[in-house]
Amino acid sequence: MELAPAFQLHEVSKRFGARWALVRLSLTVPRGAAVLLTGHNGSGKTTLLRILATAVRPSSGRVDVLGLDAAREPDTVRAQVGLLSHAHYVYEDLSGLENMVVLTRLLGEPRATAATGMERLGLDPRDDRPVRTYSAGMRRRLALARLFLKQPAVALLDEPFVELDPTGVSELEARIRELRAAGTTLVLATHHIEQGLQLCTDRLHLDQGRSIAA
């Protein structure tokens, strides 16, 4: 039996007040694809990623993720999708390890995976400082460690290279290639197009909420 595509968007629009962030967007992304999402600031990239992650609902249209209707089964979709957002989803007064341990327990994963996940992103799990004292790059690494801990079937990365130092960028590129090798569907939104093209096979360009040929 043929597997459902990773995403199918049917005439999806999203409005914030009077402004349309996405306008009747339709697209299909097969499983295992790596899509580079480009566009100017405010073109709708982040909104599209947040709709795919079920963080926000579209104003109209239908979104299917891995063959599931995202509006009807959001939790089933969420269990298989990982979003790296501009917000890092971490608690400032907890240490990096404490943040990761909360997530491992909620995912039902062994506690040891929290420390391993941090080490893979170049963070020291014995560092017991609260996240409030982390640098921007360390916060980004912690957010990435959270994402990879989930082992998502679909990874949505919104500007993943921002705030990372050159070493962090290289390590992240290696992790992204590992994800791709494992068959994870990837959508990567970035302004660093050359870098993105090295990691992705397809490209989707958004302009004022509409898809245009790249």
Added chain:
Amino acid sequence: MRRPGVLASTWVLFRKDLLLEWRSRARINALVFFSLATLLLFSFALGPDTALLRRGAGGYLWLALLLSSVLALGESFRVERENSSLEGLRLVPVDTRAIFLAKGIANALLLAALGLLLVPVLVALLDVRIVLPWERLLTIIGLGCLAIAAPGTLYGAIASHARARDVLLPLLLFPILIPALVAAAKGTALVFEGDPMGQLPSWIALLGGFDIIYWGLGVVLFPRVIEE
């Protein structure tokens, strides 16, 4: 591995909420001083009539707890707004009922601890005597704090999305809490002054009924509130 159910997730999140409260002890200290200042202001406002102060002691305790609860409830959602942590929990995904239960129980526990701290202050400041057994007072404080925490957590989640959240929360919360506040204040007053007519069980039953209704409503409505 198998994902945890509602109760297991509630336990994980409850411990996380308590740890966050402990890490931000300066905020707890502020809450304690605010509630103490409120009690002092009531006693100054009513003058030196100790009999009048003693008669109103139950009410002052619960007004101090109610006013403090607005600070505590607002704070409990501020940490979730930072870095969009609440959205992060939704996307794990965590059963949203577990988020409500964990936060509600943690808020109730914090308020109950504050209530227990205020009782000796009432005794010292207003010359209040605890006539009925201590367990009755503990029951009323426990049920009363659960009564504030359930709608408080629900409305705290609603208000956290608003710009005027500090004003919106008490506007939403206070009218709802009137029956619970009356029952808790009357019950506490009976513990302080004696209960010759045997009215206390009725006030406790009213508080218990309020808790069942609002905790039930919270479990049902909270998932809708925190979805977009």
